[in-house]
Amino acid sequence: xxxxxxxxxxxxxxxxxxxxxxxxxxxxxxxxxxxxxxxxxxxxxxxxxxxxxxxxxxxxxxxxxxxxxxxxxxxxxxxxxxxxxxxxxxxxxxxxxxxxxxxxxxxxxxxxxxxxxxxxxxxxxxxxxxxxxxxxxxxxxxxxxxxxxxxxxxxxxxxxxxxxxxxxxxxxxxxxxxxxxxxxxxxxxxxxxxxxxxxxxxxxxxxxxxxxxxxxxxxxxxxxxxxxxxxxxxxxxxxxxxxxxxxxxxxxxxxxxxxxxxxxxxxxxxxxxxxxxxxxxxxxxxxxxxx
Amino acid sequence: xxxxxxxxxxxxxxxxxxxxxxxxxxxxxxxxxxxxxxxxxxxxxxxxxxxxxxxxxxxxxxxxxxxxxxxxxxxxxxxxxxxxxxxxxxxxxxxxxx
Numbered sequence: 001x002x003x004x005x006x007x008x009x010x011x012x013x014x015x016x017x018x019x020x021x022x023x024x025x026x027x028x029x030x031x032x033x034x035x036x037x038x039x040x041x042x043x044x045x046x047x048x049x050x051x052x053x054x055x056x057x058x059x060x061x062x063x064x065x066x067x068x069x070x071x072x073x074x075x076x077x078x079x080x081x082x083x084x085x086x087x088x089x090x091x092x093x094x095x096x097x098x099x100x101x102x103x104x105x106x107x108x109x110x111x112x113x114x115x116x117x118x119x120x121x122x123x124x125x126x127x128x129x130x131x132x133x134x135x136x137x138x139x140x141x142x143x144x145x146x147x148x149x150x151x152x153x154x155x156x157x158x159x160x161x162x163x164x165x166x167x168x169x170x171x172x173x174x175x176x177x178x179x180x181x182x183x184x185x186x187x188x189x190x191x192x193x194x195x196x197x198x199x200x201x202x203x204x205x206x207x208x209x210x211x212x213x214x215x216x217x218x219x220x221x222x223x224x225x226x227x228x229x230x231x232x233x234x235x236x237x238x239x240x241x242x243x244x245x246x247x248x249x250x251x252x253x254x255x256x257x258x259x260x261x262x263x264x265x266x267x268x269x270x271x272x273x274x275x276x277x278x279x280x281x282x283x284x285x286x287x288x289x290x291x
Numbered sequence: 292x293x294x295x296x297x298x299x300x301x302x303x304x305x306x307x308x309x310x311x312x313x314x315x316x317x318x319x320x321x322x323x324x325x326x327x328x329x330x331x332x333x334x335x336x337x338x339x340x341x342x343x344x345x346x347x348x349x350x351x352x353x354x355x356x357x358x359x360x361x362x363x364x365x366x367x368x369x370x371x372x373x374x375x376x377x378x379x380x381x382x383x384x385x386x387x388x389x
Contacts, residue, residue, distance in 0.1 A: 020314050021314070039311070040311045041311065041323065041325070050292060053292040053339065054292065054339055055292060055337045055338060055339040055367045055368055055369055056337070056367060057314070057315040057321060057367055058311070058321060058323060058365075061315075080316075082314045082315075082316030082319070083314055083369075
């Protein structure tokens with residue numbers, strides 16, 4: 001028989017990554033404070049997937065939950081990574097946009113409502129190409145609107161990661177929370193390898209991929225605000241902390257000059273490795289001066 | 292993609308709850324259980340994998356040999372094995388009871 005104290009803590013922790021999209025969203029809210037909007041029983045399915053021989057999902061892979069986090073109004077929008085790679089189609093995109101816009105309306109009416117985006121997605125759903133692209137543009141516009149009133153918090157837990165157009169949504173959000181297992185990037189490794197060759201980026205080299213796209217590197221570069229262990233409590237408390245903090249004085253994506261200068265001062269004479277990039281970026285502080 | 296329907300007119304026990312379990316991920320499925328509108332149970336399956344009508348029939352025959360609820364069941368399937376299907380159905384019954 002195994003004694004309880006012999007079991008390491010990581011075995012007993014409640015894993016966030018092992019939850020599905022719906023359970024992840026539910027786990028963030030104050031107990032008993034939430035309800036799901038446009039749930040599976042409403043059957044808002046993609047009309048396009050069955051036409052292409054793909055079984056749809058009753059929530060189109062987008063779960064919207066409204067409730068309270070740390071006693072403050074919040075809405076969580078969770079993409080189900082297991083359904084079509086968490087991709088954004090017409091219906092899932094429309095659900096996301098409507099949820100963000102309702103949060104903006106509430107926030108304008110004096111009830112600041114934070115949005116939490118749980119992004120496990122490869123970006124646009126290829127079967128709904130143009131509609132998915134349009135949805136991404138609308139999502140970004142809605143985030144830019146809402147973030148003036150309340151924080152937009154992106155959580156990338158893994159293991160799908162966040163790529164494509166939804167990486168832009170992560171980029172314009174107020175805060176980004178990642179785990180070590182999560183990845184964030186515009187083009188996924190396979191796309192880069194396909195376009196530029198295996199010499200440029202070897203998509204089968206997992207260590208290389210995580211050293212560039214992984215949560216640790218993204219937090220090290222300042223592109224993610226918090227690096228947390230994969231646990232329900234850890235991620236929920238990181239989200240609570242940012243909900244309480246409210247919107248930041250300045251969003252990352254507003255610091256255009258800083259990032260321009262960071263890129264301009266990179267020494268590209270030799271291959272830059274991920275660790276060196278972190279150091280070089282850190283040496284330029286938010287006022288753009290070399291420390 | 293294939294659409295399959297079954298009727299189980301002998302499942303007459305009144306059900307008032309509804310349940311949703313599962314995800315349409317590779318090798319998995321989602322299922323909705325709702326009170327039936329008429330008498331008996333009705334099953335409607337949308338599967339990405341074609342040609343398994345007999346296997347679906349066998350799984351649901353087995354399920355309804357024990358379950359007698361008058362329900363409308365809707366399945367979206369992405370290639371769940373018969374074993375997974377039965378587990379999801381049993382999970383949904385458990386969720387109905389909550």
